[in-house]
Amino acid sequence: MRRLLLGDEAIALGALHAGLSGVYAYPGTPSTEITEFIQGDPLARQRGVHSRWSTNEKTAMEEALGMSFMGKRALVCMKHVGLNVCADPFVNSGMTGVNGGVVVLVADDPSMHSSQDEQDSRFYGKFALIPTFEPSSQQEAYDMVQAAFDYSEQQCLPVLMRVTTRMAHSRAVVEVKDEPRAENELNYGAEAKNWVLLPANARRRNDKVTAQQLQLEQDAAQSAYNIYIEGHDHSMGILASGIGFNYVNECFPQGSPYPILKISQYPLPRKLVRRLMDECQQVLIVEEGQPFIEDMVRGVQEAPNIHGKLDGTLPRTGELNPDIVKKALGMESGQCFAPCEDVAPRPPALCQGCGHRDVYAALNEVLREYDNARVFGDIGCYTLGFLPPFHAIHSCVDMGASITMAKGAADAGQWPAVAIIGDSTFTHSGMTGLLDAINENADITVIISDNLTTGMTGGQDSAGTNKFEAICRGLGLSDEHLRVVVPLPKNMPEITQAIRDELNYHGTSVIIPRRECMQTLQRHLKQKKAQG
Numbered sequence: 001m002r003r004l005l006l007g008d009e010a011i012a013l014g015a016l017h018a019g020l021s022g023v024y025a026y027p028g029t030p031s032t033e034i035t036e037f038i039q040g041d042p043l044a045r046q047r048g049v050h051s052r053w054s055t056n057e058k059t060a061m062e063e064a065l066g067m068s069f070m071g072k073r074a075l076v077c078m079k080h081v082g083l084n085v086c087a088d089p090f091v092n093s094g095m096t097g098v099n100g101g102v103v104v105l106v107a108d109d110p111s112m113h114s115s116q117d118e119q120d121s122r123f124y125g126k127f128a129l130i131p132t133f134e135p136s137s138q139q140e141a142y143d144m145v146q147a148a149f150d151y152s153e154q155q156c157l158p159v160l161m162r163v164t165t166r167m168a169h170s171r172a173v174v175e176v177k178d179e180p181r182a183e184n185e186l187n188y189g190a191e192a193k194n195w196v197l198l199p200a201n202a203r204r205r206n207d208k209v210t211a212q213q214l215q216l217e218q219d220a221a222q223s224a225y226n227i228y229i230e231g232h233d234h235s236m237g238i239l240a241s242g243i244g245f246n247y248v249n250e251c252f253p254q255g256s257p258y259p260i261l262k263i264s265q266y267p268l269p270r271k272l273v274r275r276l277m278d279e280c281q282q283v284l285i286v287e288e289g290q291p292f293i294e295d296m297v298r299g300v301q302e303a304p305n306i307h308g309k310l311d312g313t314l315p316r317t318g319e320l321n322p323d324i325v326k327k328a329l330g331m332e333s334g335q336c337f338a339p340c341e342d343v344a345p346r347p348p349a350l351c352q353g354c355g356h357r358d359v360y361a362a363l364n365e366v367l368r369e370y371d372n373a374r375v376f377g378d379i380g381c382y383t384l385g386f387l388p389p390f391h392a393i394h395s396c397v398d399m400g401a402s403i404t405m406a407k408g409a410a411d412a413g414q415w416p417a418v419a420i421i422g423d424s425t426f427t428h429s430g431m432t433g434l435l436d437a438i439n440e441n442a443d444i445t446v447i448i449s450d451n452l453t454t455g456m457t458g459g460q461d462s463a464g465t466n467k468f469e470a471i472c473r474g475l476g477l478s479d480e481h482l483r484v485v486v487p488l489p490k491n492m493p494e495i496t497q498a499i500r501d502e503l504n505y506h507g508t509s510v511i512i513p514r515r516e517c518m519q520t521l522q523r524h525l526k527q528k529k530a531q532g
Contacts, residue, residue: 001242005174006489007167009106010138013174014145016055018272019181021072021100022050024060024430026326027457028079029114030168036460039089043180043323053454055463056399056428057082061089064102068158071187072100073149078106080119084374085399085429087124094128095197097203099190101152103145104130105313110289111319115400116379118317120289130486131216132160132266133225134242138172140264144225146181154241155212164288166319167243172352187207193424213267221269230273231259236329239263239273241293244286250322251329268296280477281305284313284328288320293472297463336492348384355515358487359449362495363418366503373416378402378430380422381455381517400429406444407437416503420447424454427464431471434510441507445499448510449487451517459520472510481509488515 005013012034014024025035038044039051050067057078061515064074076086083090083106090104108126114492123134133148135141141163188459191200220226231237238256240248241263248260260277263269277283277297285308288428294308305315313328323333329453350357359382367373375394377383378401385392395405406419421430425531426448437444441467448468454460464471472482486492502509516524 001177001178002173004171004195005142005177006033006169006171007103007135007138007163008033008107008169009037010142010174011161011163012041012147013176014142015075015103016041016043016049016147016148017180018126019073019183020044020049020075020523022064022067023075023077024050024054024064025077026054026057026240026310027059027439027454027460028057028107029457030107030109031077031079031082032457032460033168034075034105036458040518047183047189052487057086058089060087061093061104065089065093065096065098068098068100068102068133070100070191071189071501072184073102074100075105075145076080077105078107078119079115080106081115081117081398081429082106082117083121085125090124091128092197094130095202096195097156097205097209098152098158099156099187100184101149103148103159103161105145105161105163107164108289110164113165118289119284120292121160121162122266122289122292125162126147128160129213129318129334130158130160131155131220132162134162134264134266135167135225135244136240136245136262137165138170140172140225141167142174142176144264148224155216157209157212162242164243164319167289170516176308190467204358209281217267217269220265220267221271223265223269225262225264226269226272227262228275229256229260229262231257233257234259234280235281235282237261237276238275238286239283239293239297239360240286243288243324247320247322247325248286251326251331263293268293273297282307284308286320286328291316310496327349340446347387350381350384351386351518353489353518354381355451355513355517356385356449357390358492358495359420359424359447359513360392362487362492362499363420363447364390364392365492365511366496366499367416367418370416370503372414373418374406374407374414375418376402376405378419378421378425379456380425381451382420382422382449385420400433403430403433403437403444403446406446407433407440407442410443417444417504417507418447419444420449422455423448423450423452423464423468424462426468427462427471433477434472434477434508435475437508443506445498445502446508446510448513450514451520452514453520454518455517455519459517459523468512477508477510479485481505481507483511485511485513487513
């Protein structure tokens with residue numbers, strides 16, 4: 001059977017056809033569509049595959065490990081910065097190993113289309129001594145996730161699978177299986193001596209996992225996904241990984257005259273790399289993201305015959321494309337991907353009617369009354385409050401940093417110090433910061449701008465919906481300084497007075513402006529109308 005699929009959809013379907021029992025994820029572009037596909041798939045519903053969103057990436061990874069402990073297959077999905085959030089269980093999962101297969105799917109975002117950095121997740125696989133797979137096409141993504149689950153169980157290790165934005169969000173025809181694999185049966189094969197990371201157990205596991213690395217590299221050298229393609233012109237050799245291999249192929253529609261080494265499974269197979277280096281006078285390394293392979297191939301010596309990102313042959317930042325690769329190969333480029341000069345750039349903006357707009361309008365009005373007020377922002381739609389017309393926030397570092405940075409600023413003597421955070425981000429990683437603030441009665445005002453959804457990534461369920469007052473009380477906040485308002489223009493006097501009151505209270509206070517996201521509201525109204 002053939003289907004037209006996004007890379008994300010090919011991964012999701014491949015995981016289902018591999019006998020998946022649960023997907024654990026927090027929404028993050030460009031990985032979100034994997035979980036959404038599984039949530040809507042008939043086979044997943046028929047089998048009862050777990051697909052509810054997790055509170056954050058750390059909880060997702062740990063929940064997947066729990067499913068693996070019981071012998072079943074689990075997929076964990078996140079964007080690259082989410083891997084930082086779950087680094088503790090991810091790195092330790094190399095020490096525990098797995099029982100049922102675990103694939104950790106990470107979607108990197110070169111050019112930072114919706115991210116704070118261009119982090120390359122392959123470094124995490126190397127750091128954690130975990131095998132890494134990197135598909136170069138949608139077909140390979142579908143096939144590879146199934147191979148990754150098999151390999152995870154064969155080696156008793158999790159597998160990191162890395163894609164980038166263009167792979168995740170481009171479509172291709174994929175040949176899919178007619179008969180999905182059955183789910184694993186529940187089993188009790190997990191040994192406590194592997195999973196209880198007391199130092200004595202961890203040292204034993206560390207020796208074993210370190211010793212496995214040679215086998216992992218040998219497997220990579222023989223992998224069907226790592227291919228040495230002969231070429232008659234040995235003046236140049238090309239080492240291409242992941243989607244970079246796709247771009248190289250687009251440069252040579254009739255086939256490359258140069259030998260090509262395609263890398264899609266790590267650890268880096270040094271035997272194949274040495275062959276390419278020995279046979280070719282010059283080598284161009286084409287990889288999306290950071291010069292991960294190039295750094296290893298170059299080592300510490302001068303290597304004038306190796307070209308890539310480190311010598312400027314390819315750009316060090318941003319995405320690659322076929323035009324850039326053609327230029328690196330000394331070929332004429334048609335500049336197919338050049339931006340159209342007739343289209344004026346249009347920066348993103350908060351939706352008309354969005355409740356965040358009213359929050360910022362009220363906040364700006366009040367803060368004009370204070371000298372040197374500072375507003376610490378967070379990750380979400382409301383980060384756009386930095387842009388015109390509001391210019392309302394002064395920082396945005398990572399998920400949950402608004403509250404902790406506001407507290408640190410207050411500790412330094414700053415007043416007023418305001419934190420603004422969204423509902424989904426608050427439960428993701430803001431609650432612990434609020435607990436720190438409450439425990440010290442820090443002189444900060446926290447605004448939890450609640451639009452009843454995870455709006456930035458398309459309106460997924462938010463883990464704390466209708467629970468925020470209870471959470472704040474449970475963390476020790478007094479009712480006297482917990483305020484709920486409805487962000488509408490007609491309520492501006494009430495909202496501004498609430499902000500003013502809490503700024504003037506020298507302790508920790510929380511204001512919750514609550515109104516449904518305009519996008520999900522429209523969706524819900526359409527659904528209601530369709531139901532009659």
